Amino acid sequence: MNRLTFLQTLVGTAALGLTGATPRLSATLEPLPTWPLPDLKKAMLGPVMIRSVELLKTQNRMLLVVTAEDGAKGITQCNDRMPNLTSLLKGLVLPHFVGKDARDLPQLVDNAYRLNSNYKYAGMPLWNCIGSVEIATWDLLGQLTRKPVYALLGKPVRTEYDVYISDFYRGGEPPEKVVDRLAEKLAATGANGIKIKVGGRMLNTPEDDRRTRQFVPLVRKKLGDAAIIYADGNGSFSPKEGIETGKFLESYGVAIFEEPCSFEDEEGMRSVNQALSKIMLAGGEQDSSLYRFERLSRTGVYDLYQPDLYYNGGILRTLQVSRIVGQYGKQFAPHTPKADPLIAPFWQVAALAPNLYGLQEFVYNPGDNPASWYSPDIRVNNGKMAIPDTPGLGIRYDDGIWKGAERIV
Incomplete structure (x- = not known):
């Protein structure tokens, strides 16, 4: 019996003793289900380079604005958590979007979580910042294709x-x-x-x-x-x-x-x-x-x-x-x-x-x-x-x- 098998048997036996249930391997051993990724490069044949991402305050609210090189904009209002998260947004998240092709949005989101050890900040504060940029970028892509984001x-x-x-x-x-x-x-x-x-x-x-x-x-x-x-x-x-x-x-x-x-x-x-x-x-x-x-x-x-x-x-x-x-x-x-x-x-x-x-x-x-x-x-x-x-x-x-x-x- 190798070490991995031994440990699995030991854990399973302990679980049986405590619950009387049949041990069951976690479903997380399989990849998590995903939403089918859109082919954004087929929807938009040319690059959509992100020139800037700005957090602006107006109407007593914070709005996050993603601007492409041609001046097109995507916008989302930010929630009440954002005023306390601006350093994370600026230091950890925006570098993974500015200067990048918005058509690579799913990969940009992954990069903002994974690269530069950003994952060590994982939790609501980091994901709230990433999510706000992601949402505004979807708005930009929808505006450029003249389609609702859901389409x-x-x-x-x-x-x-x-x-x-x-x-x-x-x-x-x-x-x-x-x-x-x-x-x-x-x-x-x-x-x-x-x-x-x-x-x-x-x-x-x-x-x-x-x-x-x-x-x-x-x-x-x-x-x-x-x-x-x-x-x-x-x-x-x-x-x-x-x-x-x-x-x-x-x-x-x-x-x-x-x-x-x-x-x-x-x-x-x-x-x-x-x-x-x-x-x-x-x-x-x-x-x-x-x-x-x-x-x-x-x-x-x-x-x-x-x-x-x-x-x-x-x-x-x-x-x-x-x-x-x-x-x-x-x-x-x-x-x-x-x-x-x-x-x-x-x-x-x-x-x-x-x-x-x-x-x-x-x-x-x-x-x-x-x-x-x-x-x-x-x-x-x-x-x-x-x-x-x-x-x-x-x-x-x-x-x-x-x-x-x-x-x-």
């Missing part, structure tokens, strides 16, 4: 999707007022689903628990039995509390329980999932490792996987997560709690992912006027969001916003 990545399977309305209440005002506001938002949008917060966000004080147990019945009573309710724990609960809260939510017909425990506690999350029979467990927003997504789905930690388009490194990697979890029959609903240009890359993924599940997130504030600095006005009609079929990510920016914009990187 460069595959054949769309949908042109619209159903939404739920997010609510972020965790105390501070009477719960009855919050429930009335939720009912008004559903009536205004035509949506039939909401997501509420339970617990206290990474903790669960007695006051947090009392609020949860008061709020959930009020929501169900006010919105009625037909309303679809999702609940987000944001890692508030211990496994024991997660099971207790999950069963409480099941008793009120809540359909999805998101991140009951700390996202790092795989065993705790799995124990919650195994103890609940009527509710789907969801998570993955905080994760940026494709191998972790494979393990989470293979071992049944969640039923529904929610990679963030930016945290996870962009559009192509998010589509790969769809393939990875789909091989185990798991569902997919990327994290995108926005109603501004940050929603645009999600449109591209939603058009393509065959295992997109349930209602998708949307933030609706009745008092908001249509934005003047970009178009189209991002609205829900009859509970549905239409996926634009316009070039790039589907967002157009007013030329006036660049005058006086502050360059951050």
